[in-house]
Amino acid sequence: MGRVINFSAGPSALPLEVLKRAQSELLNTHQSGMSIMEMSHRSKSFERILHEAKKRLRSLMNIPDSYKILFLQGGASLQFSMIPLNLLQKDNEAAYLITGSWSKKAYAEAKKVGDATIFASSEDDAFRSIPDFAESTLSKRTSYLHVTSNNTIEGTRISVFPKTNNNIPIVTDLSSNILSEKINVTDHGVIYAGAQKNLGPSGVTVVIIREDLIGKTEATTLPTMLDYAIHAKADSLYNTPPTFAIYMINLVLEWVESIGGIEDMERRNRKKAQLLYDAIDCSKLFSSSVKKENRSLMNVPFKTKNEELDQAFLHFAASQKLVELKGHRSVGGMRASLYNAMPLEGVERLTDAMTQFEKRST
Amino acid sequence: MGRVINFSAGPSALPLEVLKRAQSELLNTHQSGMSIMEMSHRSKSFERILHEAKKRLRSLMNIPDSYKILFLQGGASLQFSMIPLNLLQKDNEAAYLITGSWSKKAYAEAKKVGDATIFASSEDDAFRSIPDFAESTLSKRTSYLHVTSNNTIEGTRISVFPKTNNNIPIVTDLSSNILSEKINVTDHGVIYAGAQKNLGPSGVTVVIIREDLIGKTEATTLPTMLDYAIHAKADSLYNTPPTFAIYMINLVLEWVESIGGIEDMERRNRKKAQLLYDAIDCSKLFSSSVKKENRSLMNVPFKTKNEELDQAFLHFAASQKLVELKGHRSVGGMRASLYNAMPLEGVERLTDAMTQFEKRST
Ligand SMILES: Cc1ncc(COP(=O)(O)O)c(C=O)c1O
Ligand SMILES: Cc1ncc(COP(=O)(O)O)c(C=O)c1O
Ligand SMILES: [Mg+2]
Ligand SMILES: [Mg+2]
Ligand SMILES: [Mg+2]
């Protein structure tokens, strides 16, 4: 079978140009005489790649020098623990904005570490919206406020981040929308993202952390590998990093540059999402249950009138090489993930398939 | 520059056949219509790869069904913490055989978790030997004895593992010699290994753990991602695993099978090591300071008479495309890592270069 249109929520489609580039130099990367996978992480060749990836990310996201960029292992899920272990100070609490399954998991890990409170939650609304947090307050003894900027499973997105009192830092899980739209980095104390949506393959997590938030823990029992201070000091080379995944991130960042950076990326992403949401809204068969103002640009859950029709549509789509459209089991129906690497043409083929399917089934 | 002979201690050389195979299917893996890097970890295509990798490892290492095989992130360094966090029981102690820098690091992490004692150490001998532990004893309240089977930096190897009283399990860091020689898995309670030497690229760690040792911790505050029970229950799919690295392991294991399995691998490895040690021992210029009975089959540190000659040799070797031969900074001199993927021809080229260099410089 030829290449398909892959709507997976992650690991997800990568730019074809990036894959071709990786393929072409897989046996001999950058004239080193060896594959990137065979390079010592202490070699000049690899250090150059690491340095380039950081420099590109810093420039694309406009990250000030007062923030460190780390490449860590363990996925965003390990960050759910590293955040409170490093930032939640004794006698303080951590506040969580609960907007979906991922923020609930983050909150659960914080509760193991210390006091964690709920800032606002849309669980009552089955996470179909971002809660109104205008009236929510934070105690002075709050170490940080954690938010999930884009809810991969439920298809919602925070467009305006909370303003906090007392310079309480916001810690943001940007896993499913990093590099997809402009973000003001200085509004956040920490940003983290698993790579497997907009950055590269799985196996590496990017952490962007304001320097003054590093080394805050009093604990002498923090495992070395969970200590941001250790990784920051060693420039992500404390132990062997996931070298190939970092190399892939560098190629993806180069591709984002070639598209025109985040602004152009956002323009493309808005157009793609608009196309799909319009198709859903105009259709009598397909619908979305997400509150309009809170709709994600990256993950679009939608459904037909019943499960059998959902199944039939998934089959029909697959026959047109439109794959990985099944919704998350907790939501059902379909979900189309439209990350950066998804071309407009892919979304057009999806909306065409929706139109055809609707005609056939009415 | 064409492909070099890469003696790196890790990440290290991979079999050329494996790299070529990965290259050939990088855009469309197993007729899925997408790259392995783009596959959802919940897809049938990826599950098949994960299953194959486990099955191959189980068969090659003769791992009984009473052991689970996990693919985790964080490197062997995260295992230094996960081991005591999961296995060191309240009011018990953990014992460590100290044979080099890596076992010292493992011991340091255990001390953060609870009581850790030294079973025996060769630090007094600058780790040029494995200590004689025949007279060492373990208290009944020992949760486990940790050993490093091959000391990557110092070039020593345990050939006979300790026998423990009271069924105290041995936990073995097999990072730098997994699959290189026959190991009796049932002599060990836990085996772990970072992939980046004999298994694949960096970014994944294999943990082989006896089922009765899973879920031993009483702690309710253990981070989910550090809990073996969670990963065992989810079959390494609790969160997004490093899919590409697992795919590469599967290819490497297939290659080991094609060579004839671990017995043939060990035969090859003994021949390679013998060739290099003979060259060192016969040479008047080169020497090894490791105790003969404890010499590693994988990592061979050696030196000339002084640092300038070492440098000159490293330059001479590089001119013949023999690279990554610089010794670890704590030991100095040279180090040749002869992992599975290093062909005998590579070692022959090294010993030839040593002979030539010795002639030239005397
Ligand atoms: C928003 C968000 N946070 C966290 C995670 C967990 O990431 P990982 O699987 O890398 O641990 C995901 C995974 O999809 C996610 O979408
Ligand atoms: C024996 C041994 N243990 C542990 C490690 C640490 O592995 P990692 O860098 O994957 O954390 C190494 C790395 O070389 C090693 O050789
Ligand atoms: Mg969510
Ligand atoms: Mg509609
Ligand atoms: Mg060592």
Ligand SMILES: [Mg+2]
């Ligand atoms: Mg000699």
